[in-house]
Amino acid sequence: MRDRLPRLIAWLLCRRPEILGDLAEERAGGRSRAWLWRQFASTFFPRRPRFPRETRFLTPFANDLCYAVRILLNNPGFAAVAILAVAVGVGVNAGIFMILNGAALKTLPAPASDSLVSIYQEIRGKTTRNSHGSETLVATSEYERYRDQNHVFAALAAYEPFLEVTLGGDQPQQLFGQLTSCNFFDVLAEPPALGRSFVAADCAPGNGAVAVIGDTLWRVRFAADPQIVGKKILLNRQLLTIVGVAPPRFTGSEVVAASVWVPLTMQKLLEPPLDFSHGDWSWLALLGRMKPGISLNQVRADLGVIAARIDLTDPGRATRLDVSIASYLGRPEERRAIKTVGALVFTAVGLVLLIACANVANLLLARATGRRREIAIRISVGATRWRLVRQLLTESLLIAVLGGLAGTMIAISTFQSCAYFILSHLPRGAPQLTFDVSPDWRVLAYSVGLTVITGVVFGLAPALRASRRDVNSSLNSGGGFLRQVLVGLQVAISSILLVAAGLLLHGLWVTQRIDPGFEMNHVATISLNLRGQGYNIEQASAFQRQLRERLESLPGVTGAAQAHVTPLEESHNRSMFLAPGSTQELLIERNQVSPEFFSVLGIPIVRGRNFTEAETRGSVKVAIVTESTGRRLWPGEDPLGKTLRDADERAEREVIGVAKDAQVSSIGHSDTLYVYLPVSPDGQRQMQWMVRYGGTYAPAAAALRRAVHSIDPALLITVAPLEDNLELRRLLSRISSALAGSLGILALLLASTGIYAVVAFTVSRRVREIGIRIALGAERRAVVTMILRQAVKPIAIGAALGIGGCAAVSKILSSMLFGVSEYDPAAFLGVTLLIACVALAACYVPARRAVKVDPMVALRCE
Amino acid sequence: MRDHLGEFEQIVLLAIARLGDGAYGVPIRREIEVRTRRYVTVGALYRTLDRLEEKAFVSSRFGDPIPERGGRAKRYFRVGPLGIKALRRTERELAAMWQGVDLEKVRHAR
Numbered sequence: 001m002r003d004r005l006p007r008l009i010a011w012l013l014c015r016r017p018e019i020l021g022d023l024a025e026e027r028a029g030g031r032s033r034a035w036l037w038r039q040f041a042s043t044f045f046p047r048r049p050r051f052p053r054e055t056r057f058l059t060p061f062a063n064d065l066c067y068a069v070r071i072l073l074n075n076p077g078f079a080a081v082a083i084l085a086v087a088v089g090v091g092v093n094a095g096i097f098m099i100l101n102g103a104a105l106k107t108l109p110a111p112a113s114d115s116l117v118s119i120y121q122e123i124r125g126k127t128t129r130n131s132h133g134s135e136t137l138v139a140t141s142e143y144e145r146y147r148d149q150n151h152v153f154a155a156l157a158a159y160e161p162f163l164e165v166t167l168g169g170d171q172p173q174q175l176f177g178q179l180t181s182c183n184f185f186d187v188l189a190e191p192p193a194l195g196r197s198f199v200a201a202d203c204a205p206g207n208g209a210v211a212v213i214g215d216t217l218w219r220v221r222f223a224a225d226p227q228i229v230g231k232k233i234l235l236n237r238q239l240l241t242i243v244g245v246a247p248p249r250f251t252g253s254e255v256v257a258a259s260v261w262v263p264l265t266m267q268k269l270l271e272p273p274l275d276f277s278h279g280d281w282s283w284l285a286l287l288g289r290m291k292p293g294i295s296l297n298q299v300r301a302d303l304g305v306i307a308a309r310i311d312l313t314d315p316g317r318a319t320r321l322d323v324s325i326a327s328y329l330g331r332p333e334e335r336r337a338i339k340t341v342g343a344l345v346f347t348a349v350g351l352v353l354l355i356a357c358a359n360v361a362n363l364l365l366a367r368a369t370g371r372r373r374e375i376a377i378r379i380s381v382g383a384t385r386w387r388l389v390r391q392l393l394t395e396s397l398l399i400a401v402l403g404g405l406a407g408t409m410i411a412i413s414t415f416q417s418c419a420y421f422i423l424s425h426l427p428r429g430a431p432q433l434t435f436d437v438s439p440d441w442r443v444l445a446y447s448v449g450l451t452v453i454t455g456v457v458f459g460l461a462p463a464l465r466a467s468r469r470d471v472n473s474s475l476n477s478g479g480g481f482l483r484q485v486l487v488g489l490q491v492a493i494s495s496i497l498l499v500a501a502g503l504l505l506h507g508l509w510v511t512q513r514i515d516p517g518f519e520m521n522h523v524a525t526i527s528l529n530l531r532g533q534g535y536n537i538e539q540a541s542a543f544q545r546q547l548r549e550r551l552e553s554l555p556g557v558t559g560a561a562q563a564h565v566t567p568l569e570e571s572h573n574r575s576m577f578l579a580p581g582s583t584q585e586l587l588i589e590r591n592q593v594s595p596e597f598f599s600v601l602g603i604p605i606v607r608g609r610n611f612t613e614a615e616t617r618g619s620v621k622v623a624i625v626t627e628s629t630g631r632r633l634w635p636g637e638d639p640l641g642k643t644l645r646d647a648d649e650r651a652e653r654e655v656i657g658v659a660k661d662a663q664v665s666s667i668g669h670s671d672t673l674y675v676y677l678p679v680s681p682d683g684q685r686q687m688q689w690m691v692r693y694g695g696t697y698a699p700a701a702a703a704l705r706r707a708v709h710s711i712d713p714a715l716l717i718t719v720a721p722l723e724d725n726l727e728l729r730r731l732l733s734r735i736s737s738a739l740a741g742s743l744g745i746l747a748l749l750l751a752s753t754g755i756y757a758v759v760a761f762t763v764s765r766r767v768r769e770i771g772i773r774i775a776l777g778a779e780r781r782a783v784v785t786m787i788l789r790q791a792v793k794p795i796a797i798g799a800a801l802g803i804g805g806c807a808a809v810s811k812i813l814s815s816m817l818f819g820v821s822e823y824d825p826a827a828f829l830g831v832t833l834l835i836a837c838v839a840l841a842a843c844y845v846p847a848r849r850a851v852k853v854d855p856m857v858a859l860r861c862e
Numbered sequence: 863m864r865d866h867l868g869e870f871e872q873i874v875l876l877a878i879a880r881l882g883d884g885a886y887g888v889p890i891r892r893e894i895e896v897r898t899r900r901y902v903t904v905g906a907l908y909r910t911l912d913r914l915e916e917k918a919f920v921s922s923r924f925g926d927p928i929p930e931r932g933g934r935a936k937r938y939f940r941v942g943p944l945g946i947k948a949l950r951r952t953e954r955e956l957a958a959m960w961q962g963v964d965l966e967k968v969r970h971a972r
Contacts, residue, residue: 042906
């Protein structure tokens with residue numbers, strides 16, 4: 001039998017089956033749904049709520065609340081508009097907060113993660129250090145001192161956050177992993193689901209050829225083989241024994257999901273020729289498990305002493321420790337970036353909320369005028385001002401709570417799927433990220449706090465106004481000035497948001513159409529990692545030679561070039577160069593390229609000559625510099641024939657050519673210090689290919705893959721259009737302009753309903769006056785113009801203020817995102833025009849309606 | 863005075879008394895609406911019924927589940943001995959108060 005009651009009612013009244021039964025029976029007898037809801041409301045909000053003796057003090061508040069519910073139920077239109085406005089405002093805020101919370105506020109998803117501490121170093125002063133990934137990581141020797149000398153940790157683990165390995169076998173696969181100290185799993189309290197984790201013996205010198213693999217890898221690659229422990233895998237052609245499988249859903253301690261863990265001792269074998277264990281390499285992130293009863297400040301003090309001791313051994317060095325409860329994106333530089341971006345985004349969504357508040361405040365002001373009689377009666381029978389304000393604030397808080405609830409629910413349901421959508425549409429080759437944006441107590445606390453603040457912000461001014469004791473003054477002014485200020489504020493804020501959106505959209509357009517100074521179309525890249533696949537130098541040279549022949553013989557291919565780094569790849573090699581005669585060492589970006597590089601990419605050599613085939617065999621030390629590099633190094637002189645001293649190679653290179661500037665290093669900058677070196681036989685294991693092809697991409701890419709696999713069928717490669725190197729940047733532009741655009745439109749919608757409501761209200765209070773004017777012969781058009789002229793003043797002032805604010809916004813945005821210009825007349829003019837149109841329309845509709853009223857009706861109306 | 867009857871409580875008690883064996887939520891509400899022409903919400907009715915039962919003026923029992931009520935039982939009410947006593951006393955008190963009151967005169971006297 002179908003239950004004819006709304007599910008919410010059935011659920012809320014589940015403990016009163018007799019009432020539900022009565023309601024069901026009445027419903028079957030033909031009562032409407034609305035009737036049902038009214039009856040339902042009557043069971044929850046009695047006219048005079050009674051409390052048991054112990055909680056009797058709540059009675060007045062319950063009275064207020066019940067009265068507020070009745071007021072809202074009697075004005076469903078007003079209630080719906082107000083609640084919706086708050087829902088939009090609180091919703092976007094809660095949604096953004098949810099994403100921030102998932103990305104950077106939640107503690108690591110590990111047991112008792114509030115006692116897990118992450119430690120990074122920021123070193124000031126004169127020291128030279130190498131870094132792998134980030135300068136805030138610590139060196140092996142430092143890790144050992146922190147580990148052995150501290151008194152606050154039960155255990156301190158270290159790991160290398162960025163390990164990229166190739167899993168060998170029939171189908172090679174690129175994996176992200178972590179090199180870890182042998183207590184890593186113990187510190188995280190994540191015992192493996194199968195087998196064991198690392199033991200101290202694994203970290204003894206010469207040992208460590210073992211690995212723990214992730215749950216997903218185990219299921220997907222090894223078909224959840226229960227006998228997996230003891231089997232061997234090839235990682236970067238090193239044979240490792242699987243000793244355990246990590247627990248399900250464990251993906252390491254970084255945002256980038258890791259699927260394999262190997263002891264630190266394996267670093268040199270997995271990442272040759274680099275050896276991080278000696279010298280000052282910043283490469284380890286630290287994770288400590290605090291002893292019970294230890295506070296974060298005690299940890300800081302204790303580690304600070306050790307850091308100071310380290311500083312003493314290295315004169316001039318000053319270490320500042322960054323100690324915090326471990327979370328994703330916890331490195332100081334990541335925190336700084338999040339703070340900047342977060343401040344900007346929260347300003348934007350905060351502004352939307354402010355508009356919503358102004359909107360509701362305006363509605364409340366208008367309604368307060370309608371409720372003057374009621375309030376006057378309450379005052380005359382002795383209500384105190386506090387009593388009135390309390391009643392009115394209860395009403396606004398009720399609106400806020402309902403709106404906040406709706407907004408939070410909308411945010412939870414939409415932003416989560418938005419975040420997953422974005423995460424699953426990252427550009428090709430991007431690692432898998434593990435954000436957990438599901439709501440937790442922080443999100444709820446944030447929403448509740450925001451809701452209460454919202455309710456007070458939009459409720460207080462109208463409540464204070466409405467409850468004034470001198471009835472006369474409130475009769476006369478009717479809150480006109482406050483209303484106009486609120487309208488101006490809304491217009492100003494929405495124009496700021498819209499200009500920001502306009503600037504970002506323009507920036508996106510620029511990014512899509514960028515001319516980087518080299519030819520991107522019809523060039524495909526082949527990325528391969530021969531070193532990771534275990535090739536030695538001779539094998540690599542032979543392979544590359546063979547591949548060149550195959551590629552060049554492909555039909556439609558007009559050129560194939562090698563480079564260590566493809567243009568605009570997010571990877572930069574820089575080293576110190578010294579121009580003889582100058583004492584200043586310069587950090588210059590370097591790239592090894594084959595002679596075809598310049599023709600495939602269409603970068604002309606403007607002076608001198610290209611590399612020769614002989615120079616790529618490595619004995620002759622030559623270099624090609626870019627025009628602006630030449631100007632910087634040898635101002636006013638001819639770079640040809642000059643020499644450059646390479647601090648890394650400790651050798652001099654002769655400049656044989658000058659290439660035209662191009663944005664090969666980063667988009668928007670063609671004057672980066674950049675030097676091209678010829679490919680060397682040693683470097684053959686790390687060379688990428690760029691192939692110029694004719695026709696469409698898909699068949700060309702397939703042909704390229706076939707060419708590679710005809711030499712080594714098991715080789716792991718990625719073929720992609722060169723343009724994909726811009727994808728990440730475009731994605732950022734797209735996300736930020738989509739966000740700003742939707743916020744701007746929301747703001748405009750809110751503001752225009754606000755303007756509409758205010759104009760409609762003022763007009764409705766002047767119906768008599770308008771009637772008289774028309775009866776006396778005023779033209780309707782003149783009356784409309786009059787109304788518009790009065791309404792336009794606050795709008796114009798608001799828009800002017802807003803445009804002023806926009807100048808500041810555009811300065812900030814242009815410094816953060818490529819393609820956004822500081823003064824963009826199109827965006828400014830377009831937004832002003834848009835706002836003017838929307839605001840005028842919002843004024844015109846009610847004005848028009850007012851003058852259409854028959855003067856006789858208008859005169860009688862009171 | 864603990865066992866004092868409010869006006870709406872009287873009305874509800876009388877409605878139950880009138881209905882006899884068939885007194886549950888829907889007919890009680892309908893009886894009051896038809897006779898007094900008052901609009902009574904379900905919430906108000908059950909709040910009063912609960913209070914009356916707390917004071918032991920009425921007793922209630924659940925019947926069998928009924929399909930047209932979504933499989934839910936009716937809760938039948940009966941006026942208990944204390945309720946009858948309270949109704950009697952109220953009737954007496956009111957009668958005593960009405961004695962000798964002539965509303966026509968009251969109005970003219972003003």
